[in-house]
Amino acid sequence: MVQALLTRTARADDPAPMTRNDYSIEFYQGPLIAPIRVTGLAGAYTAYAEGVEGTASNASAPAVREPFSHKWFDYDISAGISFPGAFAGSDFDNRGRRGNTGTTQFSDFLYVNLGLQLQFGGLGMAVTSDLQQFKLTPATETDPGLTLQTNRSHIVAAYGFWGNQVSLGLGLRVVALQISQTGQFVPGRTLVSMLGAAPEVGALYKPDGAPFRVGATLRAPVSAGPRGESATTRDNDGVERADKFILPAKIVQPWEAELGVALQAGPRPLNPAWLNPHEQEAPVRDAIAEARTRREREHEAKLAAAPPNRRRELERTIAEQEDAVRRIEDMRLEAESERLLAQRRARYANWPREKILMVASVLFTGPSDDSVDVGSFLDQKKEPFGRNVTVMPRFAIEAEPVHDRVRGRIGAYLEPSRFPEGNARQHLTCGADIKLFPFDAWGLIGATTWRISFAVDLAPRYTNWGVGIGAWH
CATH class of the missing domain: 1.10.287 (Helix Hairpins)
Structure with a gap:
């Protein structure tokens, strides 16, 4: 989740200023911020759910045995970096026309994802962590700037039943958010931070020999009270502040439910039986x-x-x-x-490589009562945000246009607006894996053929691109 901070011209219908702590900040991510392959597939990964990259999409992913997993014990690692909103004029929280009425003040975006997955027969465990950081306002000689850091982690265990045809997973979704003052000439401090966790469950059905998969995942809402520094004050009316900001009663991330399907055409099997x-x-x-x-x-x-x-x-x-x-x-x-x-x-x-993989999913995001986005918190105005359930459809296709050398993907998703008067916007995503060369890291790992991957996400008033590295299969 990344929020746009815009200097907006005053209007008669501007939201009322905040006067009390009776509101929440909603931690919501509209644009897709995900590992490289997931981004290239427009986030429609719930029913495919392979590898450590699938953990954030479906809690059952750690138990899914990939076709090239030949041993009882196996592992997978992932790392990637991307630069969401890398170009001027980005409108992260999809404010639409209101997001274009001023000068964008945020900058220095960075997204890093790391993951580790271990598999022992039918049992799988995974830990993934996504870190986002960007500046909300620049620092000056007299005023500190504001920096937002968010971290989403998934700690999941899953098991594959009936020869790995059905996978069930259970874990925790951990969310951390911190808004800090930073500056070269003035001291910095944390204005507000939040750390919360909630359970998540996932399931995947992939019958042996069938060309389809069906997946689903459910994530409970995360909620936690903000933690300010000891320098927070409370005025005569009992309103708690940190510097000039009236603090929220809590920070929330709404519940999420996602349903997905995957279908593969061509001679390459989608669900070969896993041989234990x-x-x-x-x-x-x-x-x-x-x-x-x-x-x-x-x-x-x-x-x-x-x-x-x-x-x-x-x-x-x-x-x-x-x-x-x-x-x-x-x-x-x-x-x-x-x-x-x-x-x-x-x-x-000996399996043929020719395939066309088609994936689709629908993500439902629940409502939050009395919530605002980060931009409204910084403006100290109670602009309604996230009052209704929103729906995000996703679709993508993956194929291998250059045999055993290049794998490409293209997709699209419709990002809803969490503002009452906002409009949905369409995103186009694409990406590719390019085969490199064998390298065993000086004997530290087995002989591995590596690949470099990239992904791009394009939408009105938004651009994201990223690169990653991994094993070629």
Whole structure:
């Protein structure tokens, strides 16, 4: 969520100035601020939900096994950087005509996302964090500027049932917001900050061999009282202030519900059955365990029948023989594991690459009572914001126009306005992955072929672009 701060000309219908602490700041993100691939797909990722990038879109994503996940334990990492509102004239909170009646004062935008995902068979866990920072007003020699920092984190655990065909996830959505005074010639301080958390749940259905997926996620509202510095004051009327700002009673992020579908055309399978290495290796493991149990009983019988004066020597002989047999069995199991791993990799490598992936979703965002946006907080005016449920439809297509070299995507979404008189605006997104070269980081990781990715989001009065790096599959 990033809010535009505009110097607006006075009008007869200007909202009333704030006089009490009886309002909330709504932490709402209208334009899509997300990892690179998710941005290129216009945010319609709820039903695809693969990789650590899917965690913010669907809480069940950590349990989803990707087609190239061949081992019982697997991991995924992601990192990206983008520059939302990188050009002058941006209208982040979609004020429309009111957003164009003055001079934009915010600048120095930065968005960074990091994520880590660990998978153990059907169990998956993930932590992702999105940091946004930008200046609301510039600092001068006499007045400090204002900087807004927001952080959204997801801490999620999920499990895949029925051979990973159904995934269910549960976790926490953690939201932090801070507005600070900063300046070179004047001391800075935190005016207001908020830290809150609420549960989120997600589900994904992807039947083996089917060319479709269905996903859904629900995020409870996050609410927390603001925390100002000790320098906050309370006047005779009981109104709490930080510097010249009347503080809100709380900061909120409304509930969200999203439904999505994914459909893939072409010879490449969308939902290949995931082959669990432990299940594939189970016959060999079970046979070895049974043979060891049988030998143990035989050894006990031999020792019981042996004369007492020969038992110690017999124990030593049996132990040496058993150790040699177990080494052979371990080598057999290792060889079988390697054979099955090579088989799974060959199965993946032999799939055709031709595909057209189509994804769509609808995001519902709940209302907030007595809320304003950050721009209204800075103006200290009670302009209504987020009073009704808003709906954001999303759609995108992904394909591989250059075989095994370039993967491209294009999409669109309709951003609603949270202002009562605002109008929705259309966004066009696009992006691509470009295959680079193998690199094992000087032996620190396995041999990996890397890719560079980029995404662009274009809309009236708004532009966002970003780059990232990851593994090519």
